[in-house]
Amino acid sequence: MKSKIFIAxxxxxxxxFTSCKEDFLDVTPTDRLTDAAVIxxxxxxxxxxxxxxxxxRQADKExxxxxxxxxxxxxxxxxxxxxxxSIYRSDDQTWLIQRGQLSPENTxxxxxxxxRSYRSIREVNYALxxxxxxxxxxxxxxxxxxxxxxxxxxxxxxxxxxxxxxxLIGDRxxxxxxxxxxxxxFERSSIEESINYAVQQLNEAAQGLPLExxxxxxxxxxxxxxxLALKSRLLLYAASPLYNAGTWKAAADAAKDVMDLNMYSLHxxxxxxxxxxxxxxxxxxxxxxxxxxxxxxxxEIANGPNGYDGWGGNTPLQNLVDVYMLNxxxxxxxxxxxxxxxxxxxxxxxxxxATILYNGAEYRGSPVExxxxxxxxxxxxxxxxxxxxxxxxxHKFMDDTNPIQNPWNVAGRQPWIYFRYAEILLIYxxxxxxxxxxxxxxxxxVNTIRSRPGVNMPALPAGLSQAEMRALxxxxxxxxxxxxxxxxYDVRRWKIADxxxxxxxxxxxxxxxxxxxxxxxxxxxxxxxxxxxxxxxPIPRSEIQASGGKLEQNPGY
Amino acid sequence: xxxxxxxxNIGIFRTQEDLNNxxxxxGTRLGDLIYRDVNEDGAITADDRVRTELGNxxxxxxxxxxxxxxxxxxxxxxxxxxxxxxxxxxxxxxxSGNFFSSWADNRWSPSNPAGSYPRVETRxxxxxxxxxxxxxxWLYNTAFLRLKNAEIGYSLPSGLLSKIKIENVRLxxxxxxLLTFTKVKDFDPETxxxxxxxxxxxxxxxxxxxxxx
Numbered sequence: 218m219k220s221k222i223f224i225a226x227x228x229x230x231x232x233x234f235t236s237c238k239e240d241f242l243d244v245t246p247t248d249r250l251t252d253a254a255v256i257x258x259x260x261x262x263x264x265x266x267x268x269x270x271x272x273x274r275q276a277d278k279e280x281x282x283x284x285x286x287x288x289x290x291x292x293x294x295x296x297x298x299x300x301x302x303s304i305y306r307s308d309d310q311t312w313l314i315q316r317g318q319l320s321p322e323n324t325x326x327x328x329x330x331x332x333r334s335y336r337s338i339r340e341v342n343y344a345l346x347x348x349x350x351x352x353x354x355x356x357x358x359x360x361x362x363x364x365x366x367x368x369x370x371x372x373x374x375x376x377x378x379x380x381x382x383x384x385l386i387g388d389r390x391x392x393x394x395x396x397x398x399x400x401x402x403f404e405r406s407s408i409e410e411s412i413n414y415a416v417q418q419l420n421e422a423a424q425g426l427p428l429e430x431x432x433x434x435x436x437x438x439x440x441x442x443x444x445l446a447l448k449s450r451l452l453l454y455a456a457s458p459l460y461n462a463g464t465w466k467a468a469a470d471a472a473k474d475v476m477d478l479n480m481y482s483l484h485x486x487x488x489x490x491x492x493x494x495x496x497x498x499x500x501x502x503x504x505x506x507x508x509x510x511x512x513x514x515x516x517e518i519a520n521g522p523n524g525y526d527g528w529g530g531n532t533p534l535q536n537l538v539d540v541y542m543l544n545x546x547x548x549x550x551x552x553x554x555x556x557x558x559x560x561x562x563x564x565x566x567x568x569x570x571a572t573i574l575y576n577g578a579e580y581r582g583s584p585v586e587x588x589x590x591x592x593x594x595x596x597x598x599x600x601x602x603x604x605x606x607x608x609x610x611x612h613k614f615m616d617d618t619n620p621i622q623n624p625w626n627v628a629g630r631q632p633w634i635y636f637r638y639a640e641i642l643l644i645y646x647x648x649x650x651x652x653x654x655x656x657x658x659x660x661x662x663v664n665t666i667r668s669r670p671g672v673n674m675p676a677l678p679a680g681l682s683q684a685e686m687r688a689l690x691x692x693x694x695x696x697x698x699x700x701x702x703x704x705x706y707d708v709r710r711w712k713i714a715d716x717x718x719x720x721x722x723x724x725x726x727x728x729x730x731x732x733x734x735x736x737x738x739x740x741x742x743x744x745x746x747x748x749x750x751x752x753x754x755p756i757p758r759s760e761i762q763a764s765g766g767k768l769e770q771n772p773g774y
Numbered sequence: 775x776x777x778x779x780x781x782x783n784i785g786i787f788r789t790q791e792d793l794n795n796x797x798x799x800x801g802t803r804l805g806d807l808i809y810r811d812v813n814e815d816g817a818i819t820a821d822d823r824v825r826t827e828l829g830n831x832x833x834x835x836x837x838x839x840x841x842x843x844x845x846x847x848x849x850x851x852x853x854x855x856x857x858x859x860x861x862x863x864x865x866x867x868x869x870s871g872n873f874f875s876s877w878a879d880n881r882w883s884p885s886n887p888a889g890s891y892p893r894v895e896t897r898x899x900x901x902x903x904x905x906x907x908x909x910x911x912w913l914y915n916t917a918f919l920r921l922k923n924a925e926i927g928y929s930l931p932s933g934l935l936s937k938i939k940i941e942n943v944r945l946x947x948x949x950x951x952l953l954t955f956t957k958v959k960d961f962d963p964e965t966x967x968x969x970x971x972x973x974x975x976x977x978x979x980x981x982x983x984x985x986x987x
Contacts, residue, residue: 312900318801322820323906602869743896744801758820 252347259353262344266361269341269368270437270505275329278309282514282629285333286505287371288702290633291513293530294326297700300708301536304722304742306529306606315722317746321758321774328757330379334372335386341369342390360434363425367439367447370418373411374451378706380771381460381753383411403767409462412455419448428480436496436506443503445475446636453644456651457710459752465652472645475502481638485670488571490637492616494630502636512629517619520611522574522585523603524593526622531700532605533573535723535738540695541569546675548692559736567672572699574610576727576734581617585610588727588734595727606741607724613700639666639697647690655686663693709752718747750774776829778862781822781909782810786882786892799902805882805893807903807911818907826913830966832859837922848927855919856963863961864904864912865970868897874960874970916963918956924949942986950978 245251255261270287274280281293289296298305298315305311310325319325345365348358376383382405391397406414423444430436449471455463475481484490484500496504507513521527539549544564547554555564562575574580576587586592587608596604619628646662660677667674677689694707708714724741727734750773761768785808787793793804797811799818812822834857841850867873873881873894882889892903892911899905904912925948935943956963962974 308897308900310900312897313801313906316801318799318902318906320800320819746801 256347256350257352259351262348262351262353263361266344266365267438269337269344269365272333272337275333276326278326279329282512283507285329286633287375287635289326290505290702291516291629291631292326293514293519295531295700296702296705298531299327300704301534301717301720301722302699302704303531303533303537303611304607305531306603312742315742315746316744317718317748317751319751319755319774321755321761321770324755324757327379327754330375330754331756331760334376335384337372338369338386339390341365341372342386342388345388346390359425360427363422363444364439366418367422367426367444370415370422370444371447373415373418374447377408377411377415377451378454378710379754380756382406382408384768385411385414398765400767403764403769405769407462408460409455412451412460412462415451416448419444419451423448428478437504439503442475442478442480443636445471445478446502446641449475449641449644450636453648454706454710456648458712459710465648468648469645469652472641472648475638475641476645481641483638483665483669487568487669487671488613489671491614491634492631494632496632496634500638501632501634502638502641504632504634504636506632507630509627509630513631513633515619515624515628516631517615517621517628518624520615521621522580522587522594522598522605522610523600524586524598525581526600527603527610529603529605529610531611532607532724532741533609533611534607534741535609535725536717536720537695537699538569538573538575538609538725540692541566542674542692542696544674546678559734561736566674566696568696568699570612571671572611572613574612576608578612580612581621587725588729590729592727592729605724607722608727608741609725611700634701640703642666643690643694643697647687647694650683650686650690654683655681659686659690663690666693666697712752714747714752715749718745718751721745748773776831778826778829778860778908778910778913779823780826780862780913781818781907782812782824783807783903783909783911784810786889788882788887799907801902801906803893803902804884805889805903806901807892807907807909809907809909826860826910828858828860830859830861830916832856832917834858846929846931848925848929850923850925851921852923853919854922855917857917859916860913861916861963861965862908862913862968863965863970864898864908864968866897866899868895868900876960914958914963916956916958916965918954918958918963920951920955920964921953922951924952940985940987942984944984945982946984947979947981949980951975952977952979 250261255265271284272286274285278294279285279292282291294305294309294311295303297303298311304315313319313323313325314327319327345362348362351358373383384403385406422439423441426439426441426444427434428441430438430440449468452463452468452471454460456465456468481502482499484498490498490500494508496506518527519530521529523529542548542565543554543556544566545555549556562577570578574585576585576592578585586594587605589595589597591597594604594610598604614631616628616631642662642665646659649656650659664676667676681689691711695704708717721740722742722745723738726737726739728737750771753771755774756768756770761770787798787802787804787806787808792808796808797816797818799809809818809822811818812824836855838853839850842848865871865874877891880890882891882893895901895904925946927944927946930943932942935941954963961970964975965972
């Protein structure tokens with residue numbers, strides 16, 4: 218009995234003396250890693266760096282399948298549906314951009330680039346600020362620093378091409394509780410300064426990054442080629458009329474630097490290039506890869522025709538269809554092209570068939586039927602609400618080995634290609650043509666793309682003027698790079714958006730009468746509209762408010 | 775609590791003159807709503823939104839339970855209601871769903887220029903008069919008084935029943951959601967869905983017999 222009382226007292230006393238530790242609220246969280254853990258462990262630190270290729274979900278209708286990377290990438294509504302390439306059938310905040318209703322409070326799907334990019338830049342700066350404290354060889358630190366500078370430059374590239382002048386924050390790591398009243402913190406640099414900064418970062422990155430992927434430098438991480446490719450794209454933008462902040466020669470030289478690496482070449486099969494999960498093509502310079510454990514949205518059901526139980530998401534426009542040449546190398550409006558408006562889909566550039574599903578196209582063992590009455594992929598087919606308003610469906614990127622129905626555990630593994638060699642050739646051709654005119658190297662660059670084995674289009678005719686060559690290169694970009702997030706920026710930097718984006722969004726209505734079809738163009742989305750101010754996106758209202766009104770809005774908004 | 779930040783509509787653009795006289799949101803056409811330019815800067819921006827007085831959490835909720843018996847009859851009634859409450863409801867319609875008939879029948883159109891509802895768009899969520907500029911046209915006063923439950927019963931005389939060894943027999947009829955007094959015509963005022971996607975409450979009528987041995 219006595220001993221029991223003693224034990225009870227001892228427990229009581231012990232609890233009195235131990236229960237009031239002062240830091241009992243400072244627990245180490247078990248569901249996330251602390252700063253100290255990341256900096257104290259070289260493996261965790263490297264994982265932190267690699268994760269900077271990804272971003273956070275910022276808005277509704279984004280990151281539906283996986284974390285966002287750079288740009289928009291694989292989402293239900295592709296970035297191409299903000300252009301004359303396609304419209305997104307069920308809107309998802311894309312129509313207001315097509316219709317010129319963008320405003321700082323209504324940014325649609327284009328509202329998250331600002332916030333996500335600056336968040337990433339700060340995270341990169343955090344790693345750069347602390348890398349000295351990490352226990353790691355200096356040579357590996359140099360690699361990671363080069364990689365971080367590449368990622369940071371990519372974020373600035375995303376900012377510059379959408380907003381123009383950006384706020385350069387250098388290596389600063391802003392912390393909560395700091396004084397943010399200084400207007401200099403929100404001052405936007407000129408486009409020239411912004412691009413020069415990013416290019417200088419990329420020069421340093423190109424020096425420090427490895428040339429090739431390896432067991433220790435996995436696919437998906439930046440290489441010298443990726444840094445030089447990004448640099449050439451930025452310099453191409455800089456030389457373009459909208460930016461007017463660089464020279465065509467600098468852009469041509471930068472593209473030539475990538476070509477002179479002699480590491481990249483065109484993939485022979487245009488359609489296959491976009492599908493292989495492994496992406497082991499010599500054409501791919503920098504891409505984001507997916508696998509069974511980390512998939513993006515299931516593209517086949519998202520975009521497939523309603524007759525196949527697809528949802529008809531991003532539906533190509535007639536505006537794009539008309540750009541594809543005949544396979545004799547003539548445009549559809551050329552008098553001798555042989556184009557027949559009442560039989561429009563025969564003998565076209567093979568990339569047309571790889572990119573667009575049209576009435577009569579063989580798809581998964583049956584022809585696509587967009588005609589009325591009765592076509593299975595028209596509004597007379599099943600799930601009529603999933604019918605394309607344009608009469609076309611997307612074919613590019615679609616992997617026929619994926620099921621359309623119930624794809625949830627298998628589909629969504631195509632890589633998103635940020636840079637591929639064809640773009641570099643087109644950057645070179647465009648910049649060289651502007652700098653010195655259509656010399657032999659310009660012809661060679663474009664003809665290399667056109668003579669890719671699976672495409673095999675005739676070479677460009679000799680003796681073109683600079684203006685004729687310019688028009689053909691622009692057409693080649695539109696065709697070759699369709700749906701790869703180029704058109705939106707191209708029509709802006711060329712300052713032709715006030716024309717191209719004010720053309721109605723056309724589709725094609727097919728009426729079947731016996732064995733014959735009648736083709737009638739129709740407007741697929743009402744109210745397409747573009748104004749001068751839309752050359753740049755509006756900075757979201759919330760960002761302006763967060764700066765206390767110090768951040769300057771783009772003109773016109 | 776749960777109040778809304780909305781543009782204030784002051785009518786419908788019916789003439790070219792209206793379009794000339796009022797600032798308008800981009801993409802506005804005849805038949806769209808006119809929004810009040812609250813800060814009078816000549817443009818419709820997010821600064822023109824106004825906090826609503828009421829939200830969709832009612833400031834008043836009440837109920838009355840009444841009961842009566844007379845001879846062999848019994849009656850119980852439950853009234854329920856709410857007051858000082860608003861609900862924003864913009865039905866998700868167009869190619870993706872169905873319109874309320876009151877909107878479809880009374881929509882502005884070139885052939886119905888006096889329509890009391892704005893013109894219809896391919897999708898209401900993408901419309902200037904809809905989801906792009908959330909506004910108080912779609913704010914409904916969802917105050918209501920509802921006969922939630924009523925029951926009437928009649929017990930058979932016990933003298934008769936005791937002969938066949940039954941203690942009590944009661945015939946009754948009851949009903950749920952029998953009557954609703956509200957200004958809302960298109961949907962159940964008890965909803966809290968802002969796109970009108972919800973399953974409405976059912977009206978249920980039961981007839982029954984209680985037998986006690």
